Amino acid sequence: MFKKRIAWLLLIAFLIITLTVSGCGGNNQSAGGGKQEQQNEATGTEEDVIKIGVFEPMTGANAAGGAMEVEGIQLANELYPEVLGKKIKLVIADNKSDKVEAANAVTRLIEKEKVVAIIGSWGSSFSMAAGPIAKDNQIPVVAASATNPLVTLGNDFYFRVCFIDPFQGRVMANYVYNELGARKAAIIKEVSNDYAVGLAKFFTDTFTELTGDPNCIVANVDYQTGDQEFSAQIQTAAQAKPDVIFAPGNFTESALIIKQAREQGVNIPICGGDTWEAPEFLEIGGKAVEGAVFSTFFTSEVPITEESEKFLNEYRKKYNQEPSSVAALGYDAYLVIRAAIEKAGSADPVKVRDEIAKTKDFVGAAGIITLDENGDAVKSAVLKKVQDGKFVYQTTIEP
Amino acid sequence: MTLELFLQHLTNGISLGSLYALIAIGYTMVYGILRLINFAHGDLIMVAAYIAFYGVGIFALPWYLSFFIAVLLSMTLGIITEKAAYKPLRNSPRITILISAIGVSFLLQNLGIVLFGGRPKAFQVPEIFAKVYNFGGVNIVGVTFFIPVITVILLILLVYLINFTKAGMAMRAVAKDYDTSSLMGIDVNRIISLTFGVGSALAAVGGIMWSLKFPQLIPTMGLMPGLKCFIAAVVGGIGNVTGAVVGGFLLGLGEILLVAFFPDLSGYRDAFSFILLIIILLVKPTGIMGEKIAEKV
Structure with missing residues (x-):
């Protein structure tokens, strides 16, 4: 009898732990924006909020890439939290470094969260999996660091703020x-x-x-x-x-x-x-x-624009380390979308898309952004070399 | 292909094969005794690797102590898993308990993501395992020596445990029939816990060796080794401990030599393992060293 009771107790304890922990997991995934959501809920109702979706690999083989990009996006959201007098709310979806999950994440952002625009994803494969869904639903997407040319080719709703392969x-x-x-x-x-x-x-x-x-x-x-x-x-x-x-x-x-x-x-x-x-x-x-x-894409050793300096200062303050290129690009992707919403004067996805397509001489943290007819940015590349356990800037190569 | 290069490939194959073998014996042992494919085996590998990582990285323990604690804790986790997820289902159809095992596997993976974070971590490899030795043009990393040796030692211990001890005899009895062995005065619960403890300890040793060889930790890292070693166990004859070792070596050598001789097929390495599984299941479902299936009447 006694043994049986212990077994039951163990089972119950196990279940409780599981439930609590997986509960936390849900929160974690839907954001580093857990904080963001609370802030927004405190300040206003749904109508005062413009949602921008982010789909990135937060777990799995590419997790570090996604996490660094999200750092940049969140920093941008903190520095520029509003547009058209409304709060911008980031909704972060984890694509789990998986092409199928990438399609799921984007579908969820569009259908359930009703986002105006989407940022992502680190990894061209994930962006390519999401592309047709965004196109069919007419939601503009700005990739931060997906470099494969096929990401934007033949897709009017996909853009990027980096160079291509x-x-x-x-x-x-x-x-x-x-x-x-x-x-x-x-x-x-x-x-x-x-x-x-x-x-x-x-x-x-x-x-x-x-x-x-x-x-x-x-x-x-x-x-x-x-x-x-x-x-x-x-x-x-x-x-x-x-x-x-x-x-x-x-x-x-x-x-x-x-x-x-x-x-x-x-x-x-x-x-x-x-x-x-x-x-x-x-x-x-x-x-x-x-x-x-x-x-x-970018080096923190040679700031390119005024925005770069602001980004570098704030990033170092917030995260206490040197930013990676993709953090700067994530920051830029957010700014491009925000500027487009402002110019469009509304949060209508198609109007925002038209404004993103017109982006010209936009001053971002990782350089000046002008999008060509495919929606690709033309930018210089930098070479880095590993020296003494650090990435060291070598040279900049113009397109 | 020069002899030197062939020997290098062969060493790499043996090194990978013994790693598969090490993990496969844990798999096959649990199956042999309980007729349960413990799909959470791969995730115990992950848990053990993370515990060893934190032991060295955060608590600054010497590596051997940290590895020991990792094995102990994984053993405990294995036993708890059995009590919580498998024991209540012991009289249910086998498919139910199998699905419960898959559930435990997902649970551990997601628990890993929440607790350890999704970003990969670098396992610190102690100097003794990381040193590179050169024998007449063939380069061998220290850990490559340890894995086959540890595999063989554990295999011998396990065979001894199952065939020549009282607990082993009880295990074999439980494998035949729960109720009858219970009538014979065997404490079935204790024996099953013991089986899981040993199986999980084997997974933990395998996990630590895996991270010494491939020092990169992510919460889903147990998935591929779990699958590959499952294949190794089936190919060798599931339930047969020696067979698992044979299967492991076959798989490891096969994967390396496939790429060595047919570089164009290098992207199809994993496919090789799964094709091997299909062929074995079609041709000799009991595996290379499989026992005859005795039907209970």
Whole structure:
């Protein structure tokens, strides 16, 4: 009898803990905006609020990228909390680093939360999954750091405040050709990620053009998001004796690739793209990632505009660390939407969309934004290198 | 392919294979005794890895102490899970308890996201495991030596426990029939708790080894090892501890050598594991070393 009672007690305790904790989980997911929501509820009713949706990977393999972008968006929301005399409320949806969840998150933001516009997402794949839904419902979306050209192509409702991969691929190909003197390259790419596949292709195009050698890519191997064991891919790439390995992909997988390569005695330089800029890349890679070079959007060392300075000061004050590029881009995406709502003079999604499309010479934290006919920003890229466990700014490359 | 390169691939394959084997033995043992596929096994790996991480990172414990505590706590968690989620369903159809196991798995993952956060964490690898050794052109990381050794030691201990001790005899009796063994004076609840304790401890050791080899922690990290090791266990013959080791090695070597010989197929590595599972289920459903299924009459 006694034992049975203990078992029941345990079960009940377990259930209570579960319920409380999963309750908290719900709050956490719907926001760092938990705070925001409360503030808004205190100050006014639904009509006084304009909702902007955010869908980002807050959990899963790409969580760090999403979290950094949201930091920038929340900072912008704090500094510019109002438009047309109404409060702006951020509704954050977690896309769990998953393409299906990305579509779900955007559907929820549009249908349940009735947002005016949406920001997101880190990771071109997620943005591409969400694109058709936003288009069908005529809700404008501004991506902060999704660089694959297909995100905005043929979609009038999708915009972005960053450059696109054909440019980034060209920058990296030029860098390895001119600065590293590379004539043969191997590619290790995250094949389940549209961003990595696209970037690898554009890198290959320019590199082939530069070397004039159709066989300049000596090895081409793939891995899947979430893989952790790369020794076979590394050995295959290294065996082809390339001068450089180009490895576009998620920050954690890339850090593990470089770490395992160095452990296996492969000391060929390894380069990548903007997704590498996350503190986790340095923590997981440790000493192995020293000297890794990649292209990205923005550096905190050289403020570009007045808005950059304001952003840098406030960011350092709030988060007590140096901002990443994607935080600045998230900040800019918010500002572009807010400015468009202001100019449109209403919160009608289609009118807001028209104003976003007209964005010209907009002063953002990560540079001046002018959107072209596809809805892409034309911007300079910066190269960063890992030195002494930090990302160090190398140079700026104009488009 | 040079001999050197082949040896490097082979070492990598054995290293990965022994890791799969280590986790698969825990899986298969719980199944062998209770006929329950514990889908939460993969998530215990995650919990153990995080506990070891926090032990070193926050409480500044020496790594061996932290690893020990991680194993102990995971064992406790495994036993609690059984009491709370499986025991009340012991007389229900097997599918109910299976679904309960999937529920526990989701619960632990989401609990992990809430408690540990969604951003990946870097596991600090002690120097002894991180050191790289070079043998005639073949590079081997320290942890690569430890994993097969630990796997073999645990395998021997487990085989001894099941076949040559009184508790083991009771486990085998419980595996045959709960009610009859209860009539024979065996405390069924205690034996099942023991089984879960040992199974969870094995998962914890596997989890710690996994994070030493791949020092990146996220709350969903248990998913893939869980699936792969489940495949290893089935391929080897689920319920058979030695079979799990064979299955683990087969899977690890297969994955590495597939990429080594067919670089174009490198994106299909996971598919290889699952195709292997399908083939085994079609050709020899009891697995390579599987026991004959004795029907209870």
